[in-house]
Amino acid sequence: MKSHGGWIIAASFLAALLLELIPLPEWARFVRPQWSVLVLIYWSIAAPQRVGVGYAWLLGIIQDVLTGTLLGQHALGMIFVAFIANRLHKRIRVFPLWQQSMLVLLMLLLDQLLQFWTLGVIGQSPKGLNYWVPAFVGMLLWPWMFIVLRDIRRRFHVQ
Amino acid sequence: MTVDHRFDQFAKVRTFLANIAAPVHYLAALPVEIFSQLSGSLQSADDLQQRNADLRRKNLLLSARLQKTAALEAENLRLRDLLGSSGKLHDQILIAELIAIDLDPFKHQAVINKGSGDGVYKGQAVLDANAVMGQVIQVSPISATVLMITDASHALxxxxxxxxxxxxxxxxxxxxxLQLHNLPLNSDIEVGDLLVTSGLGGRFPAGYPVGQVSRIEKPAGAPFLSVYARPSAHLERARELLLVIPRDNQSITAASLTQADNDAADNDMSPL
Structure with a gap:
């Protein structure tokens, strides 16, 4: 099977990273969903033979550089998320959307938990429950993300 | 991760990566930039006139105050000469603007639109119109990352x-x-006191305001006071900020500081 449309995947990752950086009003800063993780989950499910742990690591490192966090903080979480999504992609694909959302919530929380640990180890653990909000916002966004990215994938025949 | 956290060897890699990150930062700020340009050109003439008048008035006030400052500065220098310590007023200043992007919400960092190409260097002190904001921690040719004084990993x-x-x-x-550590219980400090940079450590030039003491607690049985301060800089609102260029980069080295301290000890006066 010839693979094409690699630039679409790259472009969606870039768009996700830009969304991570775009300024939000002060009250909305803690609501920002983990865009890059959501896109990563989608591609790990839709094109598991192409997007996997390696991509996840690269994406995570890029995000660390862009957001000025410890190198590897985002990468660690994304590696695990991509691994799980890759392993379960056949099952997740046939789930109804709400059930997918639940699983996505778990993966997003796992990503946040790993980052939380990293931050704790270097003594900068975030205070308050605000920290966990993005995963739930991500869960609510997932059906919409899934449909948009699926349409894009079909339109450009990415496999 | 450990290597990045604990050792400095990674600094080069980070600097290299920062060069790649800079264009993406500019790209991410583009929508906001365009929007503010648009809203700028759509502002009504009335608004602009109003603001112009306000600014004129403020300018007049400030220049009046500045005249006084010049006289005071001269006097200060003369007195310092008498004391035998070297005065360090008149630092040069470079104006930079924030790039409109959000970094990690739990780290207090910001990206500015001046980089090593404009003479920004790592460790440079950053001010806003009121007080000290932070310091430069990373430089690329066209941008730089500033760590705010309120970040959990920052101290001054x-x-x-x-x-x-x-x-x-x-x-x-x-x-x-902000929190002040290890002040003995009998320290001479009160709520409302102004904190200024002391210049020790050589990172921040001496004498710039930092914040005001907001709360002092005496925990029972503890050997030290818990002192909290509110930063005077508008950390979440400032858009233009000032980078301090010490008159010559050597002027605040440890050597000159110990010199000043010795002089002060001789004269039984504390340096300001």
Whole structure:
């Protein structure tokens, strides 16, 4: 099977990273969903033979550089998320959307938990429950993300 | 991750990566930039006139105050000459603007639109119109990352303006709070005291305001006071900020500081 449309995947990752950086009003800063993780989950499910742990690591490192966090903080979480999504992609694909959302919530929380640990180890653990909000916002966004990215994938025949 | 956290060898890699990150930062700020340009060109003439008048008035006030400052500065220099310590007024200043992007919400960092190409260097002190904001921690040719004084990993040496008491103000991770550590219970410090940079440590030039003491607690049985301060800089609102260029980069080395301290000890006066 010839693979094409690699630039679409790259472009969606870039768009996700830009969304991570775009300024939000002060009250909305803690609501920002983990865009890059959501896109990563989608591609790990839709094109598991192409997007996997390696991509996840690269994406995570890029995000660390862009957001000025410890190198590897985002990468660690994304590696695990991509691994799980890759392993379960056949099952997740046939789930109804709400059930997918639940699983996505778990993966997003796992990503946040790993980052939380990293931050704790270097003594900068975030205070308050605000920290966990993005995963739930991500869960609510997932059906919409899934449909948009699926349409894009079909339109450009990415496999 | 450990290597990045603990050792400095990674600094080069980070600097290299920062060069790649800079264009993406500019790209991410583009929508906001365009929007503000648009809204700028759509502002009504009335608004602009109003603002113009306001600014004129403010300018007049400030220049009046500046005249006084010039005289005071001269006097200060003369007195310092008498004391035998070297005065360091008149630092040069470079104006930079924030790039409109959000970084990690739990780290207090910002990206500015001046980089090593404009003479920005790592460790440079950053001010806003009111007070010290932070320091440059990473430089690329066209941008630089600033760590705010309220970041949980930041600390800076300060001095109480009233009594000359020295201390370390460290960030708490909250935008409106700094904490002063290890001040003995009998320290001469009160709520409302102005904290200024002491210049010790050589990172921040001496004499710039940092914040005001907002709360002092005496925990029962503890050997030290818990002192909290509110930063005077508008950390969450400032858009233009000032980068301090010490008159010559050597002027605030440890050597000159110990010299000043010795002189002060000789004269039984504390340096300001």
């Amino acid at each position: 040496p300060v001095q109480v303006n009233r009594s000359g008491l020295r201390g370390i103000a460290s960030g708490t991770g909250q935008l409106d709070q």
